[in-house]
Amino acid sequence: MNVTISPSSVEGTVRAPPSKSYTHRAILAAGYAERTTVSDALWSADTRATARAVELFGGDVSRAEDGTLEIDGFDGTPAVPADVIDCENSGTTMRLVTATAALADGTSVLTGDGSLRSRPQGPLLEAIADLGGEAESTRGNGQAPLVVTGPITGDAVSIPGDVSSQYVTALLMAGAVTDDGIDITLETELKSAPYVEITIELLSAFGVDVRRTDDGFAVDGRQRYDAEGGTYAVPGDFSSISYPLAAGAIAGDGGVRIEGANPSAQGDSAIVEIVDRMGADVDWDREAGTIDVVTDSLEGVSVSVEDTPDLLPTIATLGAVAEGDTRIVDAEHVRYKETDRVSAMAEELGKLGVETTEERDSLTVHGSESDLEGAAVDGRGDHRIVMSLALAGLVADGETTIAGAEHVDVSFPGFFDALEGLGVNLERS
Numbered sequence: 001m002n003v004t005i006s007p008s009s010v011e012g013t014v015r016a017p018p019s020k021s022y023t024h025r026a027i028l029a030a031g032y033a034e035r036t037t038v039s040d041a042l043w044s045a046d047t048r049a050t051a052r053a054v055e056l057f058g059g060d061v062s063r064a065e066d067g068t069l070e071i072d073g074f075d076g077t078p079a080v081p082a083d084v085i086d087c088e089n090s091g092t093t094m095r096l097v098t099a100t101a102a103l104a105d106g107t108s109v110l111t112g113d114g115s116l117r118s119r120p121q122g123p124l125l126e127a128i129a130d131l132g133g134e135a136e137s138t139r140g141n142g143q144a145p146l147v148v149t150g151p152i153t154g155d156a157v158s159i160p161g162d163v164s165s166q167y168v169t170a171l172l173m174a175g176a177v178t179d180d181g182i183d184i185t186l187e188t189e190l191k192s193a194p195y196v197e198i199t200i201e202l203l204s205a206f207g208v209d210v211r212r213t214d215d216g217f218a219v220d221g222r223q224r225y226d227a228e229g230g231t232y233a234v235p236g237d238f239s240s241i242s243y244p245l246a247a248g249a250i251a252g253d254g255g256v257r258i259e260g261a262n263p264s265a266q267g268d269s270a271i272v273e274i275v276d277r278m279g280a281d282v283d284w285d286r287e288a289g290t291i292d293v294v295t296d297s298l299e300g301v302s303v304s305v306e307d308t309p310d311l312l313p314t315i316a317t318l319g320a321v322a323e324g325d326t327r328i329v330d331a332e333h334v335r336y337k338e339t340d341r342v343s344a345m346a347e348e349l350g351k352l353g354v355e356t357t358e359e360r361d362s363l364t365v366h367g368s369e370s371d372l373e374g375a376a377v378d379g380r381g382d383h384r385i386v387m388s389l390a391l392a393g394l395v396a397d398g399e400t401t402i403a404g405a406e407h408v409d410v411s412f413p414g415f416f417d418a419l420e421g422l423g424v425n426l427e428r429s
């Protein structure tokens with residue numbers, strides 16, 4: 001699907017979609033448990049992939065009309081899947097489920113789409129092998145398809161922290177139901193660290209304890225997953241919130257209100273402070289879970305995305321609209337996502353007339369030297385690139401047409417409806 005956006009101002013209220021990160025973890029944690037009701041779950045392409053994996057391990061996920069998930073788990077002991085696990089476009093599914101597969105008494109095969117089959121899995125495969133399982137990339141290049149044979153029983157293991165925090169999350173979630181637990185030593189500094197905080201917060205809600213150690217994290221084995229009262233409610237998603245928030249900051253003359261913005265462990269809530277620092281008029285009522293934003297003239301800032309990789313595309317577009325330079329640093333791990341998002345944003349914003357300077361670990365957007373002109377751009381099959389380019393379309397001169405716009409289904413299925421609700425002039429074709 002192509003979406004064509006004409007210059008528009010935005011005004012009104014948007015409800016944040018539920019968090020993708022919490023939903024993945026809640027579905028898998030419910031898989032590790034006996035029976036759980038997960039309310040306010042995100043039902044998107046990525047989270048459906050995790051639900052299918054839970055079913056292949058012997059669980060059952062059913063969805064009521066109001067979106068509530070009733071999940072019968074495999075209760076700590078995953079069955080050997082009767083089919084290949086297709087994780088589609090979802091890195092979180094592949095990493096978390098690879099560790100689950102290592103608990104099964106037999107062999108699991110995992111694959112995904114072309115993007116996912118180009119992302120790094122090697123460190124997690126090595127960790128599983130060190131823990132006594134067998135875990136291989138069929139092409140021997142550390143990428144999916146993956147073949148994983150268990151069961152592992154737990155032990156100590158070391159892993160780099162600067163490729164993906166999802167390896168740590170995967171080992172902690174699986175480690176809790178091993179015999180001996182898993183003690184993880186980080187070989188390099190942990191990037192995307194708040195995502196491990198999300199894991200720890202969610203595990204605690206399921207009655208599972210994780211310890212921070214001097215050099216990493218540890219989880220005891222033989223723990224039971226059991227959500228308090230058998231229920232878990234997913235909070236709103238701050239990576240998704242970044243788009244309506246940025247829309248309000250760049251084109252929200254009448255003001256935008258975002259609901260469902262309750263505090264949680266999400267590092268991406270930093271977007272509120274970033275937009276504020278750039279000069280927008282923003283107010284986050286944490287008790288009420290609302291954020292109000294009104295546009296103002298924006299100025300470039302310097303931002304580290306070490307903890308918040310998923311914000312890079314949004315910040316790049318904000319930088320294109322701002323006066324002066326926006327320097328996004330500590331960004332190397334943002335190259336290992338659905339696309340290399342550092343290059344993708346530099347190249348696609350370039351088509352809209354934006355000047356950037358790209359380095360391995362940073363992206364500088366030269367807002368003052370950029371005159372945003374509508375053009376045909378490519379969403380690169382990456383939901384966050386699509387949504388960030390749509391933001392640029394609000395203020396670019398003339399029409400901006402984004403190819404592959406359907407990929408928003410990965411994390412924010414109602415994204416274009418939400419933009420229309422804010423008064424954006426757009427056409428699907």
Ligand SMILES: O=C(O)C1=C[C@@H](OP(=O)(O)O)[C@@H](O)[C@H](O)C1
Binds near residue numbers: 092
């Ligand atoms: O654990 C998670 O839910 C995620 C962790 C991050 O990935 P990395 O840890 O690979 O940087 C983030 O980019 C991704 O969108 C979701």
Ligand SMILES: C=C(OP(=O)(O)O)C(=O)O
Binds near residue numbers: 338
């Ligand atoms: C990188 C992302 O997710 P995943 O790693 O699950 O594919 C994302 O949602 O931006």
